[in-house]
Amino acid sequence: MASLSVSRHNHLLSGLLPARHKPTSRPTRVRMSLRDDGPSIAVVGVTGAVGQEFLSVLSDRDFPYRSIKMLASQRSAGRRINFEDRDYVVEELTADSFDGVDIALFSAGGSISKKFGPAAVDRGTVVVDNSSAFRMDEKVPLVIPEVNPEAMQHIKAGTGKGALIANPNCSTIICLMAATPLHRRAKVLRMVVSTYQAASGAGAAAMEELELQTREVLEGKPPTCKIFNRQYAFNLFSHNASVLSNGYNEEEMKMVKETRKIWNDKDVKVTATCIRVPVMRAHAESVNLQFENPLDEDTARDILKNAPGVVVIDDRESNHFPTPLEVSNKDDVAVGRIRQDLSQDGNQGLDIFVCGDQIRKGAALNAIQIAEMLL
Ligand SMILES: NC(=O)c1ccc[n+]([C@@H]2O[C@H](COP(=O)([O-])OP(=O)(O)OC[C@H]3O[C@@H](n4cnc5c(N)ncnc54)[C@H](OP(=O)(O)O)[C@@H]3O)[C@@H](O)[C@H]2O)c1
Known part of the structure; x- marks a missing residue:
């Protein structure tokens, strides 16, 4: 064994x-x-x-x-x-x-x-x-500890009283770790997200498949497609979640619905396009934000530098911004490409690029931070 x-x-x-x-x-x-x-x-x-x-x-x-x-x-x-x-x-x-x-x-x-x-x-x-x-069950708190710890304050472990707490979708967690500190300052009205999601988000077998396919393609062999129904190595494709009748896939709709629940804001407009990329571990996301109140990029950078669980990698001179490899096995979500959105008037919009290890902060770490709050 x-x-x-x-x-x-x-x-x-x-x-x-x-x-x-x-x-x-x-x-x-x-x-x-x-x-x-x-x-x-x-x-x-x-x-x-x-x-x-x-x-x-x-x-x-x-x-x-x-x-x-x-x-x-x-x-x-x-x-x-x-x-x-x-x-x-x-x-x-x-x-x-x-x-x-x-x-x-x-x-x-x-x-x-x-x-x-x-x-x-x-x-x-x-x-x-x-x-x-259980994420969208009204009775079940959906928690990112840095964002909405108050949602689970009535639940403690060891009291003999059972309860459910849901960990949000990994892409939602990574996005909101960066977007929430800005939202708190300037109130997000609309958020447009494009994701670049790693193999590990689909489990251990998907990571093995990406590795195997990469070897097979380099050796000129046909790639083994068991987890995904198409070639993954040297390719990218729309997220493998089911596509719904509105044209969005389930992963995209999770970002829409979970953001509203976590921010307790049913009016925030969210749209997402989720893509699988041949990266082994850690998701990347391009996030465009439209604010109710003005927020300039320098203030946004300062807010993000001081945000718990967030690190800023935003070096324009050397063209160094977050990458999945740099955040792999790390707790913090990295944010860069922080810039004013030219397509919006005044200081009402920002573009940012976010990377986070979705097995860690997007799943296990977030859940264990929740467990720590139960003690
Ligand atoms: N991967 C991520 O980044 C990520 C992020 C956020 C959330 N999640 C969620 O976390 C869950 C697991 O994802 P994963 O990526 O860890 O998948 P995974 O690598 O495929 O692991 C699945 C686990 O579930 C166990 N399992 C399967 N059927 C079972 C059964 N009938 N009874 C008990 N255990 C069973 C498997 O045990 P065996 O060894 O016995 O098969 C294995 O330990 C999914 O709901 C996924 O959506 C994943």
Whole structure:
């Protein structure tokens, strides 16, 4: 049986990714995580791209826990995972998996969340769900901790009272990390987003497919197309989410609807075009903003420099702006190309370019920041 090893020094997708996609080692620190006064936690979908990142982020942030359950499908049951120098065995997910669990981090897809999320809540577990299953449910907070922490202030772990909290879509999180500080100052009336989304957003198998296809194309062989139904290497295409009757795909509509819910602003106008690009990890987004109040680019740059979880990379002289590679395995969302939109009068519009690691801030890190607020 294959084993996975995830620790602070060897974190992320070990056994799933080629060495060059793994992050570099981090310095040794004394661990404070395993402690009697921490919550009991469960990671659902632990063998996947996000699940592995959950373990990495838990370790990096010294998230306290008294026990941790590793859950996946029957396929992976019995697989061994080394986490923080202890061996764990992956268990098959069942409703009973949540007995005695305070916090469950879900990343096994929407159908699994729909089936097992409510079962966990019934057992008193607070579920932080990475899928889209509950995001638009009015009773479920949709939270980016830097943006709308107040939406979940009534929920705490370990009270015996279960609850669901949804993690927004990865593209929404990355976009709003940059757009929200500007929105707070000048109020966004309209936002136009174009995304350049990485393979990792479609899971570990998509990353493997991109790597395999790249090798196959270079060797003159026909590319293997299992996850995506067309050539991905040396190509780009409209996001693989289903296209709806209004012509938008589901990924694009998530950005529209989730922004309104997170900003608690049903009037904000959002439109998006979501594209898959042959990048292994980290999404990029071009974001055009129209404001109610004037906001010049220097003020916007200062606001972004001081925004939590945001770093500005905006060096016009050397043409250095954010790239997916530079933000891979990083917590912060990078913003650059900050400039006045010439097509709008006065200082009512800005263009920015944003990059963020969507497995990290777009998924696992955001969820664990939520979990930290439950303690
Ligand atoms: N990748 C991203 O950047 C990203 C960002 C935000 C949100 N998300 C969301 O997070 C979820 C997982 O995405 P991912 O990219 O990590 O996918 P992934 O790499 O394909 O991993 C899927 C995980 O789900 C588990 N799973 C599948 N069927 C299961 C079942 N019947 N019971 C229990 N576990 C099951 C798999 O376990 P086995 O090993 O047993 O198959 C695996 O651990 C999705 O809802 C996705 O939309 C992903």
